[in-house]
Structure formats: structure tokens, C-alpha cells
Amino acid sequence: MPPVNELQHPDRDALVLEDVLFALSDPARLDLVRQLRESSLTAASCTTLDPAMPKSTRSHMLKVLREAGVIRNVPEGRNRRLSLRREDLDARFPGLLDAVL
Incomplete structure (x- = not known):
């Protein structure tokens, strides 16, 4: 169990x-992955996210990407660092990210 x-x-x-594929099917989530x-x-500081977007929507979007294994979301001080799990995705599904992005 993580901390x-x-x-x-x-x-x-x-x-x-x-x-x-489901996680990447939403245009806002896909845009965030392109940034990452x-x-x-x-x-x-996710600039792809509309400032008018409710925090709950943004949180759900990040949760879908994280649970699918597309991004890593780790604590960094008072914030969280988001990163694309490119190496894992390329190893598991070669060429997928290049084709989708």
C-alpha cells in the first residue's frame, strides 16, 4: 500500500x-498527454485545462489517465508532478503513442 x-x-x-484507448479518447485528456x-x-499548471473547468472535472480527468497507466501523478512538495509513462506504454503497446499522438 502506498503512503x-x-x-x-x-x-x-x-x-x-x-x-x-479509453483514456486517450477524450480530447481534453489527449491534449494533456500531448503536453506531457x-x-x-x-x-x-496544466495549461491545457480550461480555467473555467471545475476542479472535480480536472481531478477526474487525471484519475482516468493515471488509472489507465498513461500518466504518473506523484507528490512534489505541495503540488503533484505529472509525467507521461512513455517507456511503459511503448514497451507494452509498441507504436501506440506515436500513432495516437
Whole structure:
């Protein structure tokens, strides 16, 4: 069990293609993944997210991506660092990210 402030992430071998494709099917989530392709982001500074978007919607979007294994969301001080799990996704589903992004 991870510490209280850490979220669970699926292991590489547990990634499911249908879950990854579902997570990438939403335009806002896909846009965030495109940003993460370049470098990691602080969750508070996700520029793809509409400032008018409710916090609950943003949280759900990040949860879907994390639970599918597309992103890693880890504590960094008072914020959270978001990063694309490119290596894991490429190992599990070669060429998928290149085709989708």
C-alpha cells in the first residue's frame, strides 16, 4: 500500500489496451498527454485545462489517465508532478503513442 499522499499506479504488465484507448479518447485528456510528451508538468499548471473547468472535472480527468497507466501523478512538495509513462506504454503497446499522438 502506498503512503497516504501517493496514488496507486498500475504496473507495466497490468496495462490494458482498452483502458489506455479509453483514456486517450477524450480530447481534453489527449491534449494533456500531448503536453506531457514534451516534459512533465505540475498538476496546478496544466495549461491545457480550461480555467473555467471545475476542479472535480480536472481531478477526474487525471484519475482516468493515471488509472489507465498513461500518466504518473506523484507528490512534489505541495503540488503533484505529472509525467507521461512513455517507456511503459511503448514497451507494452509498441507504436501506440506515436500513432495516437
